[in-house]
Each structure stands twice: as structure tokens, then as C-alpha cells.
Amino acid sequence: MTRSEPLLRVKDLHATVGGKEILRGIDLEVGPGEVHAIMGPNGSGKSTFAQVLAGRETFEVTKGEVLYQGQDLLALSPEERAVAGIFMAFQYPVEIPGVGNLYFLRTALNALRKRRGEEELDAMDFLALAKQKMKLVAMDESFTGRSVNEGFSGGEKKRNEIFQMAVLDPRLAILDETDSGLDIDALRTVASGVNSLRSKDRAMIVITHYQRLLEYIVPDRVHVMGNGRIVRSGGRELALELEQKGYAQVEGRREAAR
Amino acid sequence: MTELTQSLRESFTQRTNGPLRLLREAAFARFAKLGLPTTQDEDWKYTSLAALAQMRFEPAAEATVHDVDRWTLADAAVRLVFVNGRYRPELSSRAPGGAFIGSLSAALVEQPELVERELARHADSHGDALTALNTAFIEDGAFVHLPAGAALQAPIHLLYVSTAAGKPALSQPRNLIVAGANSQCSVVETYAGLGNEVYFTNAVTEVVLGDNARVDHYKLQAESARAFHVALTQIHQGRDSRFSSHSVALGAALARNEVRALFASEGSECTLNGLYMATGKQHLDNRTLIDHKSPRCTSRELYKGVLDGHSRGVFSGRVLVRQDAQKTDASQTNKNLLLSDDAIVDTKPQLEIFADDVKCAHGAAVGQLDENALFYLRSRGIGQEAARSLLTYAFASEMVNLVPLGPLRARVRDLVTSKLPAFERLKEAA
Numbered sequence: 001m002t003r004s005e006p007l008l009r010v011k012d013l014h015a016t017v018g019g020k021e022i023l024r025g026i027d028l029e030v031g032p033g034e035v036h037a038i039m040g041p042n043g044s045g046k047s048t049f050a051q052v053l054a055g056r057e058t059f060e061v062t063k064g065e066v067l068y069q070g071q072d073l074l075a076l077s078p079e080e081r082a083v084a085g086i087f088m089a090f091q092y093p094v095e096i097p098g099v100g101n102l103y104f105l106r107t108a109l110n111a112l113r114k115r116r117g118e119e120e121l122d123a124m125d126f127l128a129l130a131k132q133k134m135k136l137v138a139m140d141e142s143f144t145g146r147s148v149n150e151g152f153s154g155g156e157k158k159r160n161e162i163f164q165m166a167v168l169d170p171r172l173a174i175l176d177e178t179d180s181g182l183d184i185d186a187l188r189t190v191a192s193g194v195n196s197l198r199s200k201d202r203a204m205i206v207i208t209h210y211q212r213l214l215e216y217i218v219p220d221r222v223h224v225m226g227n228g229r230i231v232r233s234g235g236r237e238l239a240l241e242l243e244q245k246g247y248a249q250v251e252g253r254r255e256a257a258r
Numbered sequence: 259m260t261e262l263t264q265s266l267r268e269s270f271t272q273r274t275n276g277p278l279r280l281l282r283e284a285a286f287a288r289f290a291k292l293g294l295p296t297t298q299d300e301d302w303k304y305t306s307l308a309a310l311a312q313m314r315f316e317p318a319a320e321a322t323v324h325d326v327d328r329w330t331l332a333d334a335a336v337r338l339v340f341v342n343g344r345y346r347p348e349l350s351s352r353a354p355g356g357a358f359i360g361s362l363s364a365a366l367v368e369q370p371e372l373v374e375r376e377l378a379r380h381a382d383s384h385g386d387a388l389t390a391l392n393t394a395f396i397e398d399g400a401f402v403h404l405p406a407g408a409a410l411q412a413p414i415h416l417l418y419v420s421t422a423a424g425k426p427a428l429s430q431p432r433n434l435i436v437a438g439a440n441s442q443c444s445v446v447e448t449y450a451g452l453g454n455e456v457y458f459t460n461a462v463t464e465v466v467l468g469d470n471a472r473v474d475h476y477k478l479q480a481e482s483a484r485a486f487h488v489a490l491t492q493i494h495q496g497r498d499s500r501f502s503s504h505s506v507a508l509g510a511a512l513a514r515n516e517v518r519a520l521f522a523s524e525g526s527e528c529t530l531n532g533l534y535m536a537t538g539k540q541h542l543d544n545r546t547l548i549d550h551k552s553p554r555c556t557s558r559e560l561y562k563g564v565l566d567g568h569s570r571g572v573f574s575g576r577v578l579v580r581q582d583a584q585k586t587d588a589s590q591t592n593k594n595l596l597l598s599d600d601a602i603v604d605t606k607p608q609l610e611i612f613a614d615d616v617k618c619a620h621g622a623a624v625g626q627l628d629e630n631a632l633f634y635l636r637s638r639g640i641g642q643e644a645a646r647s648l649l650t651y652a653f654a655s656e657m658v659n660l661v662p663l664g665p666l667r668a669r670v671r672d673l674v675t676s677k678l679p680a681f682e683r684l685k686e687a688a
Contacts, residue, residue, distance in 0.1 A: 054637050058629075082639035094634040098652030107648070108638035115639070147652075168638065 024228035040225030085171030155186035191216030285393035318342035318427035335412035343429030451482025533657035536569030565601035
């Protein structure tokens with residue numbers, strides 16, 4: 001795939017929740033193997049953008065289009081997007097008491113495999129795969145016996161997201177503030193898990209409020225969101241500029257340049 | 259007089275002889291005076307028997323049933339099978355020595371004093387019409403008598419199978435479980451329909467626990483889709499006794515399950531667990547009373563309901579802490595999950611406290627599936643219907659997992675999951 005055929009192409013995307021416009025015309029192209037960081041202050045629409053890509057029905061897309069592998073992504077249900085290879089690591093992973101963590105993940109993986117026409121994994125094969133992937137984020141085997149995210153610490157929840165990503169093996173991973181609430185050790189663990197999953201076939205959109213994460217997950221492109229749009233894009237150095245000058249000044253420059 | 263009452267009067271006059279004649283006649287007179295309850299009656303405010311009242315029921319006829327394997331439990335020490343309310347020894351298994359575990363009709367012949375000492379001494383005290391009706395027609399059921407100190411590890415399985423042919427049939431099993439001092443047993447009552455006919459089960463079970471006795475009681479209601487089911491479990495607890503009830507209500511068009519426990523003496527514990535799952539137009543009513551009549555007793559109650567389609571659920575739980583019941587520790591919780599906009603639940607927890615040194619808590623909740631959790635599952639590739647079923651099962655599974663008996667737990671799990679759409683592939687969830 002060349003740069004002219006991106007994995008994901010977002011054009012003039014507008015979305016509302018309860019009649020309030022949150023996304024006001026996003027344009028973005030992500031090629032295979034690329035890692036894009038989206039930064040921005042609270043309320044700029046970063047998480048909304050992530051959730052719209054994953055298919056959250058709370059948000060209504062009012063304008064624009066999203067093409068994924070050349071297909072209309074917005075026409076797909078959340079589960080169809082997962083089958084197509086999209087994965088979102090949640091900012092707030094949901095606790096589901098009564099559903100075993102590994103059972104859940106095996107059900108999900110087999111749902112994907114079945115709909116892709118692949119053979120389902122039995123419990124033994126799945127366990128072997130899971131144990132191998134758990135090592136990527138230094139997850140303890142005691143996780144296997146617990147309900148999904150139930151009683152997990154903030155760091156454990158985020159590691160669990162990356163573990164799920166490793167097992168489900170997506171083409172496009174969207175990490176929604178995976179660094180929030182993590183101490184430096186947990187951040188390193190999670191980032192090293194993410195880095196080990198970087199490949200030429202897998203694109204990532206890393207959403208973060210802080211530059212710190214990008215010291216560990218080094219992006220190819222950095223975008224700054226403000227007021228529902230991407231207001232600046234650049235290379236790695238843009239994140240550093242943000243760190244020094246703050247969002248207000250960077251956004252302000254864009255407004256002034258208009 | 260309703261059609262039902264008229265048909266009952268006719269069948270009653272045909273059968274006034276027998277060892278319990280006076281008891282039955284008094285009970286029938288009580289029933290005739292009370293009449294079938296209506297929604298004007300506070301205790302029946304949410305459950306209408308109008309459809310039942312318009313039907314004529316005949317006492318269920320004998321029926322030939324060769325195979326009840328689908329409903330047996332592999333680990334049962336004893337199995338008593340009743341078809342249309344009548345004991346069927348050829349389908350049952352033998353009791354181990356020591357205890358009397360057999361049919362009530364046999365016990366009334368062999369050990370009448372033992373039976374009459376407790377029979378109808380507990381359940382009938384509340385003046386409810388359907389218990390009186392059951393007592394008026396006492397004929398068969400199970401009688402379990404554990405002498406002092408007897409301990410049965412494996413459960414006693416009482417299996418009530420209904421198969422009606424032609425006319426709507428009425429079965430009224432009457433069970434009496436007497437656990438002597440320091441004795442211990444588990445009893446499973448299963449109510450199952452074999453076909454799709456209309457029938458009416460009106461069951462009463464009295465459980466009497468001696469000092470320091472322990473009884474774990476399980477009731478699985480899996481009647482046919484068009485059946486009516488009304489049942490009372492009345493418990494009388496002696497000093498330092500421990501009782502637990504696990505009620506699982508899944509079947510019948512209309513069912514009401516009532517559990518009433520009385521702490522007759524101090525230092526006892528009572529646990530009431532319940533799960534009700536209704537679909538279509540099912541109506542499942544659950545009623546409990548824990549009567550803290552004595553000091554230093556502990557009660558724990560947790561009922562969960564899942565209501566889908568146009569179904570209706572009722573939970574009415576009363577905890578009564580009388581003036582002398584100091585140091586009572588009581589908690590009661592009812593949680594309901596509504597899966598459809600057309601499903602209804604009425605929940606009415608009642609805590610009445612007349613003692614001053616007690617610890618009591620109660621709560622009720624009605625909710626829907628968590629949209630965040632649904633999206634989470636779907637975003638991982640699990641289809642919408644399967645995701646809903648998985649979350650519903652997760653809600654119900656707490657009650658399933660509280661059943662410690664392996665084969666029964668597996669049976670309950672299968673029945674619960676079979677009520678959920680798209681669950682075929684999710685069966686290993688538990």
C-alpha cells in the first residue's frame with residue numbers, strides 16, 4: 001500500500017451527542033504501519049473521535065466519511081469493525097462481574113475467527129496463546145481466574161487492554177488515553193507492550209493528553225486537536241513544542257494563522 | 259362461586275374419608291370461606307388468579323411415565339418421584355437406613371403419629387386460601403424424617419412431574435420434612451412439566467428443624483409453559499439451627515413461590531436465595547417472610563430477577579423483627595434486570611422492626627443492561643445478541659454459583675442459559 005492508499009481515511013468528520021457538536025470536521029489519513037499521536041486538551045474531542053471510530057452509538061455522525069481499507073467504516077456495527085481489524089483500548093475499561101477474563105477474550109477471539117472464516121481455538125490452544133501474550137505486558141496468571149476488570153487497579157486495567165490487543169491482533173489499534181492514571185513503572189510496562197506490537201502491517205492511533213507517553217511510544221506523526229478539529233499536524237517535534245509552550249499557545253498560533 | 263371453586267367442591271365431596279378427615283374438612287371449610295384470592299387482597303395485589311379462577315380443574319389422573327431421566331440428579335442419595343402428585347415407587351430409589359424418606363401416604367399408614375405430630379401445624383397458621391386448599395386435599399407427597407444426629411451428605415431429590423391429558427389437572431403435593439436435633443440433610447424439589455398442557459400445581463412443604471439441625475433446601479421450578487404453579491415452603495427453626503433456601507423459578511405461565519421462615523427459638527441462621535427469570539408473557543411472583551420471633555438470629559436474603567418480553571416479576575419480601583428479637587442481624591436485597599421496555603417488575607421490600615438492639619439492612623434495585631459493558635463486548639467482536647445474553651448470564655450467575663450441589667448447579671445453569679438467545683456458543687461461561 002502506498003501513501004496514496006491509506007489504511008484509514010477520515011474526511012470532514014462531524015459528530016454530535018445529544019444535539020451538541022463535538023467533532024467539527026476532522027481530516028486524517030493513517031497508513032499501514034504508522035503510529036499517529038493525537039494530543040489535545042480536555043474537551044477537544046479526542047476520546048469522541050476514538051469512540052466514533054470504534055462504533056459507539058452514543059455519538060451521531062452528522063457529516064463526513066471514514067474509509068477503512070477503502071470501505072465505509074461508518075456503515076459497520078462495532079462488532080463488524082472488530083472483525084475488520086479495528087481495536088480500541090478503552091480509556092475506562094469496563095468491569096464485568098460474573099464473566100471470566102479469559103473466557104471473555106476467547107469468546108471474542110473465536111467470534112472474530114469464525115466471522116473471518118478461520119478455525120476457532122479450543123480452550124487449550126487459547127490458553128497457550130494467552131499465556132504467551134500475557135508476558136508482553138507482564139500480566140500475572142492470577143488474572144486468568146478473575147472476572148473482566150473486576151477489582152483491577154488502574155494499571156492492571158490498562159495492561160489488560162493491551163493484552164487483549166495482543167491476542168486479538170488488530171490492523172488498526174486506537175489507544176484512548178492508555179497512559180492516564182499510570183505511574184511511571186506501569187507506563188513503561190504498557191508502552192513496552194505496545195511497542196512490541198508495532199509492525200509494518202499494524203497502524204496505531206495513540207490518544208494522549210501528555211507528551212510523556214510519546215517518549216516511550218515514539219510516533220511517526222503528531223496531531224493536535226482543538227475544539228473538535230485537528231488544528232496542527234507535524235512530526236515528533238510537535239509534541240515537544242506542546243510540552244514547552246502548552247496547548248493554548250499552539251492552538252492560538254493556528255487560529256492566528258487562519 | 260368461581261368455576262375453579264365449584265370444580266374443587268365437587269371433587270372434595272367425592273373423597274371425604276381417610277385418616278385425616280377432620281383436618282381436611284376443616285381446611286376445606288376454611289378455603290370455602292376465604293375463597294380464591296383476588297388482587298383486592300393486599301397479599302395478591304400484583305398477581306391475578308382471574309385466569310385460574312375461570313377454569314375447572316380435576317384432580318390429576320394417574321399417568322404412565324417411563325422415563326424421568328432428564329430431570330434426575332446424579333448425586334442424589336434418594337429419589338422420590340411423583341407423577342401428577344402421586345408417588346411412583348418404580349421410578350424412585352430406595353432410602354438408606356435410619357431415616358424415613360418416603361411417600362406421605364405410606365408414612366400415614368406406617369408411622370401416623372410421627373406425621374401427625376407436625377403435619378399442617380406450621381403452614382396453615384397464616385390463613386391463606388391456597389394452603390388451606392392443599393391441606394383439604396392432602397393425599398401424597400414426601401415425608402422425610404431424620405432422627406436426632408442423622409446426617410445425610412448426598413441430597414434427597416423430590417421430583418414432581420406433571421403430564422396432563424385432556425382436562426386441566428390439579429396436583430397438590432404435600433411435603434413434610436422433619437429434621438431432628440443435630441441432624442443434617444439437603445433436599446431438592448424439582449417441579450417439571452413433560453408436555454405443553456394446562457395444569458395447576460399447588461404445593462406445600464413444611465420444614466421443621468430441631469435444635470442445632472441443618473437443612474439446605476433447593477427448589478427448581480421448571481413447569482410447562484402453560485402451567486400454573488403456586489407453592490409455599492414453611493420453615494420452623496429450633497434453637498441454633500441453620501436453614502438455607504435456594505429458589506429457582508424459570509417455568510410456568512403464572513407462578514407464585516412463597517417462603518416463610520420462623521425463628522421459633524434463638525441463635526439460628528436462615529439464608530433465602532432466589533432467582534426468577536421470565537420471558538414472553540410469564541408472570542413470576544416471589545414472596546418471602548422471615549419472622550424474627552427470637553433473639554440472636556441471623557437472616558440473609560438475596561433475590562435476583564431477570565424480566566424479558568412482556569413478562570412480569572414480583573418480589574415481596576417481609577422481614578419482621580419482633581420485640582423480643584434483640585441482637586437480630588438481618589439483611590435483604592432484591593435486584594432486577596429488565597431486558598425489555600415491556601417487562602415489569604414490582605418490588606416491595608418490607609422491614610418491620612419492633613426490637614431496639616438490632617442490625618438490619620435492606621435494598622431493592624431495578625436496572626437495565628449496562629450500555630458501556632455492551633459496547634465493550636461488541637467492540638471486541640461479540641455480536642449484540644450474544645453480548646446481551648452474556649451480560650444477562652453474568653447477572654444471574656451469582657445465584658447459580660450459590661448452589662453448591664454440582665449436578666443441580668449444572669442443571670440450573672443449562673436451564674438458565676437456554677432461556678437466553680444466542681447463548682449456544684457461550685455455554686461455557688460458567
